Amino acid sequence: MKHVSYLLMILFLSSCFPLSIPPNLEKGKLIEAQKFKRKLPKQYAYIFTDPKDANEFYYYLNAKFPPNQAGDSEDNVPIQIDNTNYYISFYETEKKSRIVNLLPALANEVMRKNNVSIELNEPPIVRGGTWYIVLVITDSEFNDALSPNSEHQKKMLAYAKSIHKEYISTTNYNSIWLQNPANTDK
Template identity: 35%
Template sequence: MSLYIIGFSLAWFLIINGKPKQPMRITILTLIAILIFQSCVPLRIAPNIDDYKISKGKRFKRSLSKRQMFIFDDPKEAEAFYNFVNIKFQLDHLAVYDDIPFKIDEQQYFFAWYEVEIPNKTLNLAPMLVHLAVGAALGDNDPLENYDSGNEIVRNGNWYIAIEVYNDLESDCLTDSSVFRESVLKYLRDLKKEYLATYNYNETVFKN
């Protein structure tokens, strides 16, 4: 972080004092060049989930419910999980997101799922530093005057599937106190494994 403070100090030096002498200009440009290679400041880093995690939905993403959720990385294309669920549970594109029925040992359950995006967010200072360096090299007394800001924030999307499970006896079957938690977790682990291993949904015979 001290490098960024130095960089901004140098930038203000260029702006306030105008064209520096040749030795000072070389020193400033060298330091700015170093800063360019260290100019991405992470503002938010998306979770890295190796297998899966159980988390309260709203804690993972504010738009989710307060139920405990089974969450895992989705490396596939958009709507891949939708197609998987639609064909596996023979939903015919009706109620594919909510109240999807399934059974474990003759006990009826339902699940709802959500496709969640959490982007990495970084502050990229390189464009501004390059602009300053070029301005300094040209002897520009006000290098920020013509700088077009607004491109410093860089986003890279990360997608997850979040699943909540409930039945007529419990509104949240993934809480620590749920008597159904272990059996539901096993079912969801198998469901995740089947989804990630399946690529041609239309030619696969699923067993519910």
């Protein structure tokens, strides 16, 4: 029994304990944005994990919807679906994961008490992060088009999912720019 308790103690001390884990949203999800992260607006948003580098979604949107005179392709990008005007805004945000690893801290303490000069430099709390794209879609009067109360919610959610799928599958954003009829007519 004594050996089992030692074994359990060693396993306990060598384990990593997660304090916070970011959600897996590779397939995307409709969530109230402010509940996902406080600094986001009080609107429903389609949120998905961003596996690409920083600012890639911005480059994608620039290719898909060329900037207007003001050059803004981040906030209120105008789109038209079924002859109705809508606006897309997006946010890149990070959710951090934190994991506690007790073994290096305890090993350092034991070595210090035994006057051993070796010290493990691993931090007791390991941090990492996952990046997300948060898509907010509003109608021409800036009402939340992804809200369950919106009559066009299903259509807007399908559109957000199509943008997500196209963004993930596209590596060359110039091909999107060439596919847009508004760009080839010039």
